[in-house]
Amino acid sequence: MLTKLIKYDIRSTWRDFTGIFLAILLGVILVPMAMKNFSNELVQLTAGLVAFAIVIAVIAITIINLFKIYNTNVFSKEGYLTMTLPVKASQILTSKLLVSSMWITLTGIVSIIGMIIFTLIITPMGLDQLWIGFRALAEQLDGMAVPTLILLALVIILSITKEVAKLFLACTVAHLKFMAKWRIPLGILTYFVLSWIESFIFQITGDILFRLSGRFEELALQLQSMAGSATPQEFLGLFNGALGIGMVYSLLLIVGFSALTIWLLNHKLDLD
Amino acid sequence: MNLIEINNLSKTYPGTKALKEIDLTLESGHIIGLLGPNGSGKTTLMKILTGIIRDHEGQVLIQGQPVSEKTKALVSYLPDCSYFSSWMRPVDIMEMFQDFYQDFSREKFRSMLQSLGLNEKQRIRTMSKGMVEKLQLCLVMSRDAHLYVLDEPIGGVDPAARDYILDTILSNYNEHSTILMSTHLIADVEKLFDTVIFLKEGSVVLHGEIDDIRAREGKSIDELFREVFRC
Amino acid sequence: MTNQYLSGIPIYLQLSDLFTHRIVSGEWAPGSKVESVRDLAILHEVNPNTMQRALTQLEKDGLVYAERTTGRFITKDKELIGKMKRKLAEELIDAFMKQMESIGIGKKEAMELFLSRAKMEGGEQ
Numbered sequence: 001m002l003t004k005l006i007k008y009d010i011r012s013t014w015r016d017f018t019g020i021f022l023a024i025l026l027g028v029i030l031v032p033m034a035m036k037n038f039s040n041e042l043v044q045l046t047a048g049l050v051a052f053a054i055v056i057a058v059i060a061i062t063i064i065n066l067f068k069i070y071n072t073n074v075f076s077k078e079g080y081l082t083m084t085l086p087v088k089a090s091q092i093l094t095s096k097l098l099v100s101s102m103w104i105t106l107t108g109i110v111s112i113i114g115m116i117i118f119t120l121i122i123t124p125m126g127l128d129q130l131w132i133g134f135r136a137l138a139e140q141l142d143g144m145a146v147p148t149l150i151l152l153a154l155v156i157i158l159s160i161t162k163e164v165a166k167l168f169l170a171c172t173v174a175h176l177k178f179m180a181k182w183r184i185p186l187g188i189l190t191y192f193v194l195s196w197i198e199s200f201i202f203q204i205t206g207d208i209l210f211r212l213s214g215r216f217e218e219l220a221l222q223l224q225s226m227a228g229s230a231t232p233q234e235f236l237g238l239f240n241g242a243l244g245i246g247m248v249y250s251l252l253l254i255v256g257f258s259a260l261t262i263w264l265l266n267h268k269l270d271l272d
Numbered sequence: 273m274n275l276i277e278i279n280n281l282s283k284t285y286p287g288t289k290a291l292k293e294i295d296l297t298l299e300s301g302h303i304i305g306l307l308g309p310n311g312s313g314k315t316t317l318m319k320i321l322t323g324i325i326r327d328h329e330g331q332v333l334i335q336g337q338p339v340s341e342k343t344k345a346l347v348s349y350l351p352d353c354s355y356f357s358s359w360m361r362p363v364d365i366m367e368m369f370q371d372f373y374q375d376f377s378r379e380k381f382r383s384m385l386q387s388l389g390l391n392e393k394q395r396i397r398t399m400s401k402g403m404v405e406k407l408q409l410c411l412v413m414s415r416d417a418h419l420y421v422l423d424e425p426i427g428g429v430d431p432a433a434r435d436y437i438l439d440t441i442l443s444n445y446n447e448h449s450t451i452l453m454s455t456h457l458i459a460d461v462e463k464l465f466d467t468v469i470f471l472k473e474g475s476v477v478l479h480g481e482i483d484d485i486r487a488r489e490g491k492s493i494d495e496l497f498r499e500v501f502r503c
Numbered sequence: 504m505t506n507q508y509l510s511g512i513p514i515y516l517q518l519s520d521l522f523t524h525r526i527v528s529g530e531w532a533p534g535s536k537v538e539s540v541r542d543l544a545i546l547h548e549v550n551p552n553t554m555q556r557a558l559t560q561l562e563k564d565g566l567v568y569a570e571r572t573t574g575r576f577i578t579k580d581k582e583l584i585g586k587m588k589r590k591l592a593e594e595l596i597d598a599f600m601k602q603m604e605s606i607g608i609g610k611k612e613a614m615e616l617f618l619s620r621a622k623m624e625g626g627e628q
Contacts, residue, residue: 078357087341088340177285491510492508492510
């Protein structure tokens with residue numbers, strides 16, 4: 001059932017995202033070419049504006065689709081279809097989280113590729129320089145760069161997923177029956193309250209860990225001295241550790257936000 | 273086992289109580305008319321049965337189970353509004369129903385679409401209100417469900433389509449399913465029902481077999497309704 | 504789907520009356536098979552449970568009998584059908600006389616009117 005839900009969530013959103021990908025790719029090809037070949041100020045300005053517009057469009061389309069995939073599909077008239085399907089609320093939410101994260105990740109990848117193309121067009125020698133720089137760095141880190149990069153990518157993706165899960169929870173809270181007229185402002189408020197609670201917990205956890213007896217103070221001092229004189233490999237090792245903790249943190253929050261959302265869907269759903 | 277068991281069901285909104293301690297037991301093999309004026313709680317009751325409203329007091333059991341994804345597989349719902357996404361065409365929703373519902377029949381759906389003059393490939397957002405209602409009916413009736421919940425199925429369609437819809441409802445009848453239908457057009461539809469429920473301001477004021485009621489009251493359900501719900 | 508049934512009387516009784524007419528008139532031939540409850544219900548646009556009750560009523564009256572595996576059949580008992588025919592005729596006559604009385608025509612006058620009219624009809628034929 002989950003795969004089927006994913007299929008239809010993708011179907012409802014792929015047009016918008018492939019459109020945005022095309023716009024990015026077109027933009028990163030046309031804009032620098034225009035800037036390079038025409039020194040006319042008007043053209044330069046237009047090119048700059050186009051670039052800016054594309055960035056805005058990407059952000060806008062992403063946010064709109066996030067709402068489309070969850071808020072509209074669950075709480076508008078479409079909900080009469082979605083919420084009567086013989087599937088669990090957890091499956092519905094999981095599908096939407098996965099598809100949203102997938103699209104955002106793809107948008108990120110396309111953007112990075114876009115930036116590389118952009119750079120290449122502006123400075124054709126750039127590719128060689130980039131590659132040389134890359135090789136040097138990789139050699140220095142002695143092959144440890146790859147796991148770090150993967151971990152880094154994962155942390156970023158999980159972080160995004162966490163934000164999306166938070167957004168979905170805020171939407172769900174906003175649709176509680178007693179919210180009525182104040183739905184939109186309360187939804188936004190909920191999102192920020194959740195973010196604040198999140199950073200609060202983060203701070204407290206950090207504080208607690210820090211204050212726990214001498215053992216940890218010693219470890220902290222050790223870490224500090226290590227950080228100062230560490231080799232790149234050792235530093236990477238620590239960094240990977242930090243990334244790992246970051247991943248666990250995001251995962252816990254994703255589970256937490258999702259569990260709350262699912263509970264609300266199962267006990268407080270009241271479609272208009 | 274009863275198809276539907278409702279115990280002490282209440283639903284409160286800020287300011288009103290839409291359903292007041294409702295007790296109902298409904299069995300398979302019936303076509304039941306759920307009648308009452310606007311605001312009497314018919315739609316609320318239907319939404320609770322179909323799982324669209326989860327926030328209520330009291331117990332609702334469908335084939336012995338509380339409302340869940342398992343009961344949704346047994347229930348075919350025709351709501352009072354269009355629930356399609358803007359990207360959909362009939363073929364898309366057909367595929368979706370095929371994917372999610374074991375009891376859905378493509379052949380039946382297609383033939384119904386054809387009888388009603390609907391085009392499989394037409395974007396639903398370009399269809400008229402009447403066409404969308406017909407489409408939704410085709411979907412609902414192409415499932416071999418245990419419970420059909422129809423919220424005003426003939427309200428907005430022309431008389432010819434109305435006849436077709438009512439005939440379809442009749443031919444979909446079988447002993448192991450029940451059709452629960454709300455309507456305002458009582459006179460037209462009365463003879464389709466064997467059981468009738470009057471809902472007044474959130475309470476059940478009448479529930480019984482139509483023939484018994486007609487014999488006892490000496491009038492049609494339509495006439496009785498006008499009496500009970502006189503403004 | 505227009506409503507062609509009277510309001511105060513249960514539909515199943517109206518249906519069993521209709522079918523009784525058909526049996527008595529020979530439209531539903533003695534011994535012939537009765538269509539299934541479903542098909543009849545769809546044909547007459549009524550609830551199948553209602554149709555079932557109508558047929559059960561016919562069974563009670565003896566005009567229809569059920570074979571466990573093959574379905575329902577019209578009785579072959581011509582005497583019974585004849586009795587029912589007479590009963591219906593009597594009901595019609597009673598109704599006729601009542602209606603005549605309501606416009607102030609007594610039984611004797613009604614009979615005379617009837618005979619002269621019947622002769623006229625016969626003459627025209």
